[in-house]
Amino acid sequence: MEFVQQVLNGLSLGSVYALIALGYTMVYGIVKLINFAHGDILMIGAFGGFFIMGAFGVSPTTILISFIVSMGVCAIIGIIIEKTCYAPLRNAPRINALITAIGVSYLLENGGRVLPFMGPNPKQFPTFKIQNYNFLGINISQTQIMTIAISILLMALLNYIINYTKIGKAMRATSFDMNAACLMGININRIISFTFALGAALGAAAGILFASSYPQVEPYMGFMPGLKAFVAAVLGGIGSIPGAMLGGFLLGIAETLTKGFISSKLADGVAFGILIIILVVKPTGILGKNEREKV
């Protein structure tokens, strides 16, 4: 029974990782860039929820508004970052864009520290009154239900956009071959912006869910979950959307089970150990496709 309980805890943590990992993997799939500032988008999203629910109280309506507003704001921030920081570097060597991404990440973190309404000190995130449900000896909290349900809903929505809409088709085409897609009349710049916006919106949702489960917000809060989600994206196969979801859930469960049955001291070691093993054994990740290098 304890095993099932721990798997459930892992699922709830993993669903947040999966949402963040989706942002990494989509951007990578299209522009081949690891967007290290993605974890900090999570922080901005969480602060959005913090301000809205702090001002208007916690109720199903305000949480819905928080999601919509935070996701919208972060989508815009995602586009701004892409246009100002990454677009000028699109034809530069990949390592330049990567270093820029690390720079943007530090800018957002330290910017948050300096801004008077955010500041360096942790703040309490407003949450619902605690409520638990019991099923056959397994305890599930309202927050866990909300986290898992909203994550799955958003992932289903993303799946729909990617596979069944016109813009999704364009995204897939761009990811497959950017030049060919361009020749077919797809507006590449628009698709890239849309991808960043979509990724950032998911990151913002993940931020609110993360802060609801672990009710504290501070400018550095996105760093560790961002890093773990990156591991999840690589584990599932970077560039692959189902891979990111699978990777996120697997990593969350692996981490929780390590804490629960081996030792809590090893949890982070296991998470990053998985990254090393996967890179050695199957560098493309579980669901990643083998990309042949064309000369």
Add this chain to the structure above:
Amino acid sequence: MFKRLLALLVVVVMSVSLLAGCGGGGNTNTPTNTTGAAESTGATGDTITIGTIQPISGAISAYGTQSRDAIQMAVDEINQKGGVLGKKLKVVVEDDENTPEKTVNAFKKLVTQDKVIGIIGALTSKCSLAITKEAQQRKVIMISPSSTNDTVTDAGDYIFKACYNDSFQGPSVAKFAIETLKAKTAAVMFDNTNDYSVGLKDSFKKKFMELGGTKVVEESYATGDKDFNAQLTKLKASNPDVLFISDYYPTVSLMAKQIRNVGMDKVVLLGGDGWDEITNNAGDEVVGSYYSNHYAPYSDDKEVKDFVSKYQTKFNVVPNALAALAYDSTYILADAIQKAGSTDPEKIKAAMLETNKKFVTGSIKFDPNTRVPIKAITMVKIEKDSSGKLIAAFGGTINPQ
């Protein structure tokens, strides 16, 4: 190409995460907030300079900022009454963000640049432990207001503290759990990367078993962890009467919600002085919990009342226990300099040992061997007042054996 790039990336990620791990989550680059210029050194001219190292930003900034304000208040009062040895007292404030590396930097700056003769700090045990050896070597009087870890004063006879030891605090909470709460089984959550947390947990556990407790189960985590569900699910299986959380208030407030979320809704939460400020940082989930502290602000004691009213008029908040300890530390140090009649560290050290007076946090007299004060412990109970706000109510006292 792709593989190589990814491998390179992993190296970058690993090293970044390692660095961040060391920094404990928060980092800036400039030491902030130095009051006053550094042109007058140590005791030359017409000022006597002392230093203080406090976590003014970062996770436990509520401690650092209040302590800083309390020290400044004490210094202003002393200067109004004519200063020390006929000279003005000046305090230089350094921020360590509760990271030992930054404490060392702050210490070096205070000693070499500002030439301070005494240091009040650091606030937390892990930060104090990073500088005690050097303070002893350089013969700088150091008085930590609130580092309760037992080993802090081990470095030598220049190191003092204004609070009791964890080896007294932990057992007092255990005694309270067994005798007042009639607990039989206990669970403990502690941060295995924090000296304060580990020391406090060990002493609690030992005494709890000695006094007739039947079982203590423990689980650990690392500084900065946010997800405790796995550990708490394990603890829940043992169904403890009390759960002792050996950590500071930000982690406690984060954990308390998860404790109730995993369905441990009856367990009584207990803690040490690191819980001070919890009433401003947590919700209903901590009501009915107890923690040991250095003073209770709503006491009838004359010194306490004076201090609280002065602090409240000036800063508009009820001072926490760390502010009270910082205030006392400033007076202890200033009194000792006055008594020594000079700024010779040797003489100040001897004068410190003669301290025997009633301060805000109780009567303080140093144990000559450990340089730790012998004083009573206050248990605080978290209650909700009529307006729904959490308050730190008086829960009892435990005297030194």
